[in-house]
Amino acid sequence: MHKNKPKGPTPDIIRALPKVELHRHLEGAFRLETLLDLARKRNLVDLPLDDVEAFRRVVQMTEHDLPDFLTFLSKFRADWYSTLDDPRRVAYEAVVDAAKENIMYFEMRFSPEHYARKSGFAIEAVIESVIEGARQAADETGIVIAFLVTLGREKLDADEMKRYIKVCQPYLEHGVVGIDLAGDESHYPAELFTSVFKGLYERTGFKSTIHAGEARGPESVVTAVRDLDAHRIGHGVRTIEDEAAMELILERKTLLEQCLTSNLQTGTVQTLKKHPFPKFYKYGVRVTLNSDDPQIQQSDLNDDYTHATHLYGLGIEDLRTINRYSLEGAFQPEDVRQTLIARYDARFDAALRESEPAR
Numbered sequence: 001m002h003k004n005k006p007k008g009p010t011p012d013i014i015r016a017l018p019k020v021e022l023h024r025h026l027e028g029a030f031r032l033e034t035l036l037d038l039a040r041k042r043n044l045v046d047l048p049l050d051d052v053e054a055f056r057r058v059v060q061m062t063e064h065d066l067p068d069f070l071t072f073l074s075k076f077r078a079d080w081y082s083t084l085d086d087p088r089r090v091a092y093e094a095v096v097d098a099a100k101e102n103i104m105y106f107e108m109r110f111s112p113e114h115y116a117r118k119s120g121f122a123i124e125a126v127i128e129s130v131i132e133g134a135r136q137a138a139d140e141t142g143i144v145i146a147f148l149v150t151l152g153r154e155k156l157d158a159d160e161m162k163r164y165i166k167v168c169q170p171y172l173e174h175g176v177v178g179i180d181l182a183g184d185e186s187h188y189p190a191e192l193f194t195s196v197f198k199g200l201y202e203r204t205g206f207k208s209t210i211h212a213g214e215a216r217g218p219e220s221v222v223t224a225v226r227d228l229d230a231h232r233i234g235h236g237v238r239t240i241e242d243e244a245a246m247e248l249i250l251e252r253k254t255l256l257e258q259c260l261t262s263n264l265q266t267g268t269v270q271t272l273k274k275h276p277f278p279k280f281y282k283y284g285v286r287v288t289l290n291s292d293d294p295q296i297q298q299s300d301l302n303d304d305y306t307h308a309t310h311l312y313g314l315g316i317e318d319l320r321t322i323n324r325y326s327l328e329g330a331f332q333p334e335d336v337r338q339t340l341i342a343r344y345d346a347r348f349d350a351a352l353r354e355s356e357p358a359r
């Protein structure tokens with residue numbers, strides 16, 4: 001009897017497929033045991049260092065947490081780091097873990113300010129440590145990586161952000177390809193940062209992605225695209241609420257970096273079934289699947305693919321289309337994008353052939 005067999009690709013096939021990750025924060029991708037190790041090394045006695053499950057409840061979303069944006073943000077602490085080996089280690093491990101999920105191209109975003117704030121590290125030293133750790137893992141695993149620098153809305157004002165971007169400038173040649181605006185959208189709307197992002201690419205060569213339409217409505221997406229020149233939007237969930245906002249992102253072919261589990265845990269959507277992802281996809285919006293903060297969420301990218309196939313009826317070729325959108329929106333020169341797309345298709349076809357008997 002196959003009556004209850006779920007439709008669509010199985011979790012095994014999903015795991016085997018190559019995937020593209022455009023929206024994952026390093027600060028939300030630390031292994032729990034590494035965090036505990038760093039906390040013990042630094043003797044953070046306000047944390048339950050002898051009780052893993054109690055520690056987990058502080059730094060990850062668990063069944064004890066109600067879905068809420070600010071609760072989610074409260075899981076990010078910045079006082080873990082003793083030496084520059086620590087950001088190097090977490091970057092290395094995050095890339096190894098991404099490769100295990102069969103991610104073949106990974107734009108890893110990180111906030112240098114997060115690592116520097118309580119440790120006193122120089123921003124340049126943080127950026128170099130993260131790049132070194134991630135590159136080592138990329139060399140070992142074959143994953144292709146690039147970096148986005150995240151600027152936190154509640155941590156830096158517009159002038160400080162401009163200074164940060166200047167510090168980042170030399171790293172454009174070392175794989176830092178874009179700037180991300182993140183953090184508390186509810187209290188710090190995008191328009192506060194227009195002078196930072198407007199014309200950024202022309203001035204600096206950095207492309208931009210802006211968290212918008214997550215904690216605020218569709219007007220936030222319109223501002224990010226029209227006034228801040230965002231190349232991509234982080235989440236953009238609430239774009240669906242306004243026809244003009246939908247027309248704008250369709251016309252500009254703006255890519256939405258969607259993160260299903262994150263949206264559920266932040267309370268952006270009530271249930272995954274109600275998530276607008278399938279509507280966006282049907283309308284031809286360039287939607288993509290990404291994990292956001294897998295360790296905070298206790299999920300990975302394969303979980304989000306499984307939700308999307310089971311809940312929205314996506315088939316295997318839809319997953320190829322979504323990853324094609326991701327690669328077309330990757331912050332890379334056109335020739336690199338085309339090479340990645342060809343490599344993606346070859347690996348996708350190979351994964352399908354190998355899974356043939358199981359399908």
Ligand SMILES: [Zn+2]
Pocket residue numbers: 023025182211234292
């Ligand atoms: Zn994010």
